[in-house]
Amino acid sequence: MLKTRIITAVVLLVVLLAVLFSGYYPAFVVAALAFLMAAVTECFQLFGRTRKQAALVALFWVAAFAYAFLYSPNGSVKFWFFLSSAIWLFSFVPSLATGLPVLGSARSTVIGLLYAVTIVACFAAIVGFFRHSAVYLLSVMALVWIADIGAYFSGKAFGKRKLAPTISPGKSWEGAIGGGIAVLLISSLAILFGGAPLADTFVVLLQARMGWLATLAILVVISAASVVGDLFESQLKRRAGVKDSSNLLPGHGGVLDRIDALVPVLPFVALIDSVFLSVL
Numbered sequence: 001m002l003k004t005r006i007i008t009a010v011v012l013l014v015v016l017l018a019v020l021f022s023g024y025y026p027a028f029v030v031a032a033l034a035f036l037m038a039a040v041t042e043c044f045q046l047f048g049r050t051r052k053q054a055a056l057v058a059l060f061w062v063a064a065f066a067y068a069f070l071y072s073p074n075g076s077v078k079f080w081f082f083l084s085s086a087i088w089l090f091s092f093v094p095s096l097a098t099g100l101p102v103l104g105s106a107r108s109t110v111i112g113l114l115y116a117v118t119i120v121a122c123f124a125a126i127v128g129f130f131r132h133s134a135v136y137l138l139s140v141m142a143l144v145w146i147a148d149i150g151a152y153f154s155g156k157a158f159g160k161r162k163l164a165p166t167i168s169p170g171k172s173w174e175g176a177i178g179g180g181i182a183v184l185l186i187s188s189l190a191i192l193f194g195g196a197p198l199a200d201t202f203v204v205l206l207q208a209r210m211g212w213l214a215t216l217a218i219l220v221v222i223s224a225a226s227v228v229g230d231l232f233e234s235q236l237k238r239r240a241g242v243k244d245s246s247n248l249l250p251g252h253g254g255v256l257d258r259i260d261a262l263v264p265v266l267p268f269v270a271l272i273d274s275v276f277l278s279v280l
Contacts, residue, residue: 004251012249020134028130029070036123037062038255040116042245046236046256047112048103061116069124077124078274084121084267087114088225092232092264096164100239115236119256122263125270128280132200136279139201140269143219144226144261146186147179151227154178163227168234171227180223187219202269205277218272225268226261233260 019031040061044054069077091114101107129137155175163171187203198204207215233256237245244253252258274280 006251008249008251012252020130020138023134025131029127032123032127032130033062033066035255035259036065036120038246038248039119039123039259042248042254042256043116043119044112046240046242046245047108047115048240061120065120065123069127077121077128077280078271080117080121080124081267081271081274084118084264085271087118088228088264088268092118093228096167096228096231096235100235103239118263118267121267121270122259125266128270129266132279136200136202139198139203140266141262143183143187143202143222143269144265147183147223147226148230148261149179150182151175151179154182164231164234167231167238171231176223176227179227180220183219183223184216187215191215202273202277205279206272209276222265222269225264229261229264233257233263 015031019028022028037055037058040058041051041054044057045051049057091111095111100111125140126137129140151171152175155170155172155178158174158178159172161173162169163173163176190198190201191204191207194201194204203215203219206218210218233245237243245256246254248254249258270280
């Protein structure tokens with residue numbers, strides 16, 4: 001199992017880096033559409049659709065995405081980033097406390113559609129960040145990865161109080177706080193000592209434009225949002241009675257299992273970016 005997990009991770013990393021730094025935009029678009037198709041398919045499977053039904057619905061979403069965000073790249077996507085952030089704040093975050101509606105109900109169907117919207121917004125942010133630069137895209141995604149790694153080691157070392165025992169028993173408050181501290185610490189070091197190589201990264205540009213207080217506050221929100229994204233997908237899987245969103249990536253589950261924390265974070269960062277930094 002570990003060997004399979006490592007091999008899959010290495011292959012994905014090689015493909016990701018090759019696509020990101022090739023500078024060939026069509027190759028990136030093809031990869032983004034493929035992962036979007038897989039993610040939306042997994043989304044609708046978690047809401048009770050068969051694989052075939054989910055894939056057909058996902059195909060429609062991918063076509064709409066391609067037209068709205070790729071064919072018409074000059075169109076404003078700020079609305080979608082705002083909508084995604086609002087969905088998370090007013091619908092998905094409260095659901096972690098109140099629970100999800102019964103699978104197959106009308107409310108559940110609406111939540112499934114809203115989750116698909118946030119996934120599409122996430123990929124719109126990915127494409128927008130990549131248009132600016134591969135380094136900028138990685139600088140945003142790295143915040144989520146740092147939070148996840150920091151949470152893992154902090155939880156292992158200090159975890160005692162369960163964060164959401166009925167959703168994800170392995171997560172602790174100490175882990176979540178540790179992940180947030182890791183993001184604040186590493187981001188601060190990047191701003192202070194990163195120099196020219198990190199001049200075109202999100203945190204450096206954000207601090208230069210908005211100052212330390214606003215930057216640290218936004219980083220805290222990003223860290224919290226990454227935890228919420230992870231917990232929400234865990235809640236969906238628990239309700240559906242599955243361990244992974246799919247078996248597409250051997251040893252790693254599905255695409256949603258790999259991007260769940262990115263789904264709420266990237267549209268939020270894109271919204272901050274489009275309002276204050278004008279990179280997109």
